[in-house]
Amino acid sequence: MPADFSLSPLIAATAQWLVRAYPPGGGALDTALAEAQARQAVTVAAWLRYPTAMDAALVAVAGPGGSGRLDGVTGAEATGSGEEGAAAWRTWVDEVVASWAAVLLGGPELAAAAIDALTGSAHTAGAPVEFRRLADPDERDRRAAALLRHPDLLAPIADLHRDRLLDRLAAGPVPLTG
Template identity: 50%
Template structure:
């Protein structure tokens, strides 16, 4: 495997993208809920958030890319809701849904369900997030996020932008397929 890390021009963009990362994480957790209970929710969140942050680092590798996202907007959760059937009973008063990034949700779903993609992404675009629960989940982690980690359950979301994720990894030097 040949990889070159994506160079960063600063850390401000992670702060700038935090609403997008948070909203996309929240959407994934609401569309594919973890087991009931606070601990299960937190364990699932500790797997999803790093996957979304890693996807954001790959998708928006420069300050310019992040700035363009903030300028043009993310597109929101509408198509994802329709695809998963979550649009049947929309909840009013959820402005965070406008910050959901469909590509980040798709890429994060792929990272949650494919260890090889996670390894490639980490080699190319390291993030400051703690990735232990993403890269080496224990039995409790896997149980709490069973739907989020299940390739068949996540297939519809993953398939949306899997080709562009693979192209991004290949363009950055990943040759490990």
């Protein structure tokens, strides 16, 4: 089983949390573009945080912790608008991954460094992986995700675990084992 397979619920929930906390301003296209950017940032952050298949398996068993603290920091509504199972997906939000993704969305140079750190890792081995919307967003991407990429708005979340991300990036490439 690829390491990212067991991270899929964590990646989906954390990206969803980011898009709900920092919603796009336009219609369906803006929503899709913002979701793509959030998903790419969360994927990079999750792959850095859980570099091996064993790491991914452990978080799949133990659970990532949920969105409680993030909701408190942003003032986000902890329950959905009456949707069935609204609280269930929030249990799969990973606070550290959301924080790291916020750092990457707000800082293109760190996003590039994070993507470089994944080169040759177990997560990127075997299939081509592209993070263009994260690393090199065009004007349409930036407009669609104006809140999601605004460093000042992201700061309360990004600052939670920024130092841990910087330490991780300073440690060098993600190991190939997995």
